[in-house]
Amino acid sequence: MASLRDLGLSEYEARAYRSLLTTGPTTAKELSRASDVPMGRIYDVLNSIEQYNLVRSQTASRPKKYVAVEPSTALDRLLDDKKRELEEKADQYESIVDDLADELDAAEPVEEQFWTAAVGPDETIDLLLERLAAADRDIVMVSADPAPQWDMQTVSEDVNAQLEDALDRGVSVDLLMTRDMVASLSEDVGQRYRETLQQRDDFNVRTNDDITGSFNIIDGVEVCIQVPNPLSSGEAFGMIDLKDPEFAANVHEEFVPRWEEAEPLEF
Numbered sequence: 001m002a003s004l005r006d007l008g009l010s011e012y013e014a015r016a017y018r019s020l021l022t023t024g025p026t027t028a029k030e031l032s033r034a035s036d037v038p039m040g041r042i043y044d045v046l047n048s049i050e051q052y053n054l055v056r057s058q059t060a061s062r063p064k065k066y067v068a069v070e071p072s073t074a075l076d077r078l079l080d081d082k083k084r085e086l087e088e089k090a091d092q093y094e095s096i097v098d099d100l101a102d103e104l105d106a107a108e109p110v111e112e113q114f115w116t117a118a119v120g121p122d123e124t125i126d127l128l129l130e131r132l133a134a135a136d137r138d139i140v141m142v143s144a145d146p147a148p149q150w151d152m153q154t155v156s157e158d159v160n161a162q163l164e165d166a167l168d169r170g171v172s173v174d175l176l177m178t179r180d181m182v183a184s185l186s187e188d189v190g191q192r193y194r195e196t197l198q199q200r201d202d203f204n205v206r207t208n209d210d211i212t213g214s215f216n217i218i219d220g221v222e223v224c225i226q227v228p229n230p231l232s233s234g235e236a237f238g239m240i241d242l243k244d245p246e247f248a249a250n251v252h253e254e255f256v257p258r259w260e261e262a263e264p265l266e267f
Contacts, residue, residue, distance in 0.1 A: 007078040008085075009052075012037045012045045017054050020068035027063045053077050117227075119238040124226070125155055127239050131216065131224050132162040139166060140217040140255060141175045156185055160192055163203070172202040176259055178209050206262035217252055221245040 004014035012035075019035035020026065026034070032042040046066055049055050054074045058065040068074070118127040132139060163173055197203050214226040222243045229237040242248075 004078075007075070007082060009049070009078070010045075012041055013049050013052075016042070016045050017049055017068060017074070020055060020066060021071065025058065025065045025067040027065055029063070031066065052081065113242075113244045115240060115242040115244075117238060117240045124239040125158065127241060128216070128224060129158055129162050131218055131222065131241055132159070132166060135166050135171045135218050136169070137219045138172045138217075139163070139174070139219075140252065141173070142211055142216070142255060142258075143175070143177045143181045143214045144211050145178070145181065145214065157188070157192075160197070164196065167197075167200055167203055170202075173204070174259065175203075175205045176211060176255070176262055177205070177207055177265070178211060179207050180209075182207060182265065205265040206259060207265055208258050208262035210261070211258055215251065217248055217255070220252065221248050223248050223251050 004017065005011065009017070015035040016031060016037050019031055023031065023034050028042045028046055029039065031037070031046070032039045035042075037045055046055065046057075050057060050066075052074075054069050054077065055066050056069060058067070069077075116127075118124045163175075166173060193205070197205075213228070216224040218224065222241065225240045225242070227237045227240060
């Protein structure tokens, strides 16, 4: 069950406020008896919930009397306090992330060969988005066939968002697609391309039907290769991510002539 403690009140504070709702204006001594809050704690508890703006006090009376703020108002105030708390926590965590990012990025990268793989549509997309987010200099994307098991609109929007972030970081992007792949994209994706990406000098899209398979080259040293399902050629089975500068250079060498023969995309 929901409790006032879920909104930050202690057990004694919650008891005192609930009791005030039934007693009406009352003194600390009377409230102690009604709420079972010890007399030795009641003034601290009342001061605390007064700071939460949950009670009002009548200082002119002797002894001093207290009255509860209406529940709707009290709950709104507690909720606002919690939201402010969360916003402050979020700002604090963002500051920590910024500090750690600067510290960790300063470490020298280890230039060794490394590969990993993802199997299944969700894992494949997660790996692709992760590697796009890691690009520092340039991204080459080659996309031949839409994968029918993917929600192409959602995937395209996620990829577009990562590409926009990469462009904002100063990363250049070359995207080569077949016309079938272009046709699979939604109107929303096309509109985003026309209104946002097409205007960027460091973003280029071309079409060429003389390509097979789908892969990405990240910073000239890493290749993400989409692996087709051997039992269904039109479906993606998974993705292999290989960090190997020599292999990446060979793949890029095969890409260049097809890029030069390709036509600029016009939506």
